[in-house]
Amino acid sequence: MDSNNDHDHQAVPSDLTLRVKALESLLVEKGLVDPAALDAVIDTYEHKVGPRNGAQVVARAWVDAAYKKRLLIDATAAIAELGYGGYQGEHMLVVENTPKVHNLIVCTLCSCYPWSVLGLPPVWYKSAPYRSRAVIDPRGVLREFGLELPEDVEVRVWDSTAELRYLVLPERPAGSEKLSEEALAALVTRDAMVGVAKVMVPKRGAAHEWRA
Amino acid sequence: MNGVHDMGGMHGMGPIPYEKNEPVFHARWEGRAFALNLAMQAWRKWNIDARRYEKELLPAAEYLRMSYYETWTARLVELLVKSGLVTRAEVESGRPAPGSPKATPPLTADKVPSMLRNGALASRDVPIVPRFQAGQLVRARNMHPTGHTRLPRYTRGKLGTIDLDHGVYVFPDTNAQFLGEKPQHVYSVRFAARELWGEQAAPRDAVYVDLWDDYLEPA
Numbered sequence: 001m002d003s004n005n006d007h008d009h010q011a012v013p014s015d016l017t018l019r020v021k022a023l024e025s026l027l028v029e030k031g032l033v034d035p036a037a038l039d040a041v042i043d044t045y046e047h048k049v050g051p052r053n054g055a056q057v058v059a060r061a062w063v064d065a066a067y068k069k070r071l072l073i074d075a076t077a078a079i080a081e082l083g084y085g086g087y088q089g090e091h092m093l094v095v096e097n098t099p100k101v102h103n104l105i106v107c108t109l110c111s112c113y114p115w116s117v118l119g120l121p122p123v124w125y126k127s128a129p130y131r132s133r134a135v136i137d138p139r140g141v142l143r144e145f146g147l148e149l150p151e152d153v154e155v156r157v158w159d160s161t162a163e164l165r166y167l168v169l170p171e172r173p174a175g176s177e178k179l180s181e182e183a184l185a186a187l188v189t190r191d192a193m194v195g196v197a198k199v200m201v202p203k204r205g206a207a208h209e210w211r212a
Numbered sequence: 213m214n215g216v217h218d219m220g221g222m223h224g225m226g227p228i229p230y231e232k233n234e235p236v237f238h239a240r241w242e243g244r245a246f247a248l249n250l251a252m253q254a255w256r257k258w259n260i261d262a263r264r265y266e267k268e269l270l271p272a273a274e275y276l277r278m279s280y281y282e283t284w285t286a287r288l289v290e291l292l293v294k295s296g297l298v299t300r301a302e303v304e305s306g307r308p309a310p311g312s313p314k315a316t317p318p319l320t321a322d323k324v325p326s327m328l329r330n331g332a333l334a335s336r337d338v339p340i341v342p343r344f345q346a347g348q349l350v351r352a353r354n355m356h357p358t359g360h361t362r363l364p365r366y367t368r369g370k371l372g373t374i375d376l377d378h379g380v381y382v383f384p385d386t387n388a389q390f391l392g393e394k395p396q397h398v399y400s401v402r403f404a405a406r407e408l409w410g411e412q413a414a415p416r417d418a419v420y421v422d423l424w425d426d427y428l429e430p431a
Contacts, residue, residue, distance in 0.1 A: 020241040020285055022306040024248060029307070031314040032255070032297060036321035038247035044328055046236045046243070086331040091378070108220030108364055110264055111280070116331075120246075122234045126280050128225040135366060135419050136221040136409055144228055154416040155405075159220065161362045162398045162422035163260075163334035164378055 050119035051190035053084045054167055057094075057117060058193065059185035062172045072096060075167065079117060089116025089165055095158060096169040097195070102149055104142070104157045104195035105166045106134035112160035114167050118190055125194065135159060145196040168195040175201040213358050214365060216272040221366040221409070242281040249284050254319035254327070257295035260334070261388035265360035266290050336380050336395040342425070344399060348374045349431040352401070352423065360388035363427040370408055371431050372401040375420060383424055396425040 027033040057079055061068035071078040075092035079085060085092075092114060095103040107113065108131050113121035124130055133141050138155045142148070149155065158166045170192040176184060179201075191197035219225070237243040253263075266287045267275070275283065292298045302309055319327065344350055354369040355361075362384045376399065383394035401423050405413035 016245075016282060016285070017239070017241045020245045020248070023285070023289065023303065024244055026298065026302055026306050026308065027248065027252070027292075029314075030298065030302075030312065031316055033248065033251045034317040034320045037251050037317065037319045037324055038244060040321040040324035041247035041250050041328075042237070042243040044324065045246075049328070050236075086329040087327070088331070090331040090333050091335060106220075108366075109218055109362060110267065120236055122231070123238075123280065124228050124230045127229050128219055128222075128276065129228045132219040132222040132225045133228075134220075136413075138417065139414060141228065145230070151414065152416075154418070155414065156417070157419045159364065159419060159421045161364060162378070162424070163381055164398070164400075164422050 045115075045120050049115065051117075051188075051193065052185070053082075053119075054114070054117035054190070054193045055185040055188035056082055057084070057167070058169060058188045058199075059181045061094075061169055062176075062184055063181045068169075071169070079167075084116050086116050088112075089114050091164050092117070092167065093158075093164050094167050094169050095156065097171045097198075099171070100152070101154050101156060102142075102195065103166075103168045104134060104138050104155065105160065105168060106131060106157060107160040108132070108135055109159075109161060112165065114165035116165075117167055118193060122190070142196060145191070147197060168193050170195075170199045173199050173201045213268055213360065214356055215268045216275055217268045218365050220364045237281075245281045245285045245288070249288050250327075251317070251319045252288060252292065252297070254317075254323075255295075255297065256318075257297060258291050259382075259387055259390075260332070261360060261382070261384040262390065263287065263291065264384070265388040266294075268360065334381050336382060336393065338380055338395050340380050340396060342377050342397040342399075344374045344377075344397070344425070344428060344430075346374050346376060350374055350401060350428045351431045352421075353427055353429055355427075357385060359385060361385050361427075363423060364421065366408055367401075367403060367421055367423070370403055372403040372407070372421070374399045375402045376400040378422065381424070383426060385426070394426075398422055398424050399428070401428070 028035050061071050071094050075094040079092055097103055111121055111126040135157050138157050160166060187199050189197060192199045267283055270286055289303055293300050350372055352367040352370050378398045380395045381398045383396055386392050386394045400420050403419045405417035408419060
């Protein structure tokens with residue numbers, strides 16, 4: 001388990017397993033940490049808070065014009081209507097993709113990310129290649145994700161330097177007109193809500209490929 | 213500080229490491245390290261800006277070499293020692309110093325849902341007059357503080373336009389060093405991509421950066 005995925009784990013994993021275990025047992029023994037609280041934190045981000053939250057926000061905005069308007073004016077309050085908010089989502093902004101504007105979210109200085117609607121960020125979002133290039137070459141970055149944008153589309157990159165957290169409202173895909181809100185939410189990927197992908201209506205039998 | 217963490221615009225970092233169906237944590241220790249960081253914040257011995265600054269203070273080569281949660285682990289050790297919650301000797305031995313008192317954890321499992329649900333507001337409800345208005349042309353200051361700052365190097369000295377006033381927030385530069393919150397307005401500033409990067413950039417593209425009053429001057 002600890003020895004796979006060495007692309008972002010250059011240090012010897014067993015060493016880190018031991019170091020973190022030793023640190024945890026020291027802090028528990030000193031009465032500084034409750035290990036059950038650690039379990040609860042991990043459970044929250046492994047099972048309860050993730051990109052499905054954001055997908056529901058997007059789907060609601062697609063089917064309910066009044067909700068979309070509220071979302072673009074006061075995202076924090078509109079997202080709270082669906083029951084989401086809190087840690088690393090206290091101050092939210094939603095930016096809308098249109099046929100003429102494409103938005104991309106980054107944090108060049110660290111790893112700021114809207115946890116309350118997308119969960120914890122993936123490795124690539126926190127990586128030096130993404131953080132360094134998203135601002136200077138967003139079109140090249142998008143190409144690396146397989147997204148080629150026409151020249152007449154304005155790319156807006158949002159660098160999360162303060163405590164505002166950003167969510168992209170992707171364009172509703174063509175061919176989705178008859179889908180229910182729930183079916184729409186199932187199409188919305190984490191990558192589309194960061195702005196490195198578009199939402200697509202999958203061909204039959206390939207639905208899982210679009211889920212990130 | 214002009215650290216390696218301030219990497220917007222740098223070249224040579226390689227391809228983006230995309231992983232399909234990536235798990236939230238790649239190993240058990242990552243989840244434990246993450247949760248330890250959140251649990252220890254409940255002691256309120258440091259704030260979010262001090263936490264970010266501590267990571268920036270990791271040696272540059274280490275910062276780039278370490279995996280993400282390894283940096284969180286290294287940073288937590290430094291914060292624990294600096295705050296006096298543990299000693300370096302305790303970290304090294306893995307055992308409490310003989311005779312040290314036993315504390316009571318502020319964050320218990322039953323409090324986790326409300327802590328995460330409530331979050332922590334960085335905005336401050338104080339009447340402070342904004343120095344700039346939406347639509348106004350501004351210049352990001354050419355400043356190079358050695359402490360913590362959230363003014364990225366790639367914006368310094370560049371012209372931008374105030375797009376939106378977000379309201380009043382804690383100022384990271386002072387808060388990170390426990391020198392006070394110095395609340396002030398934060399604006400979304402639009403920089404044309406060509407202002408930042410020259411003719412190589414696409415003519416319509418732009419970068420929006422959230423910047424505090426103290427980072428800006430009238431253009």
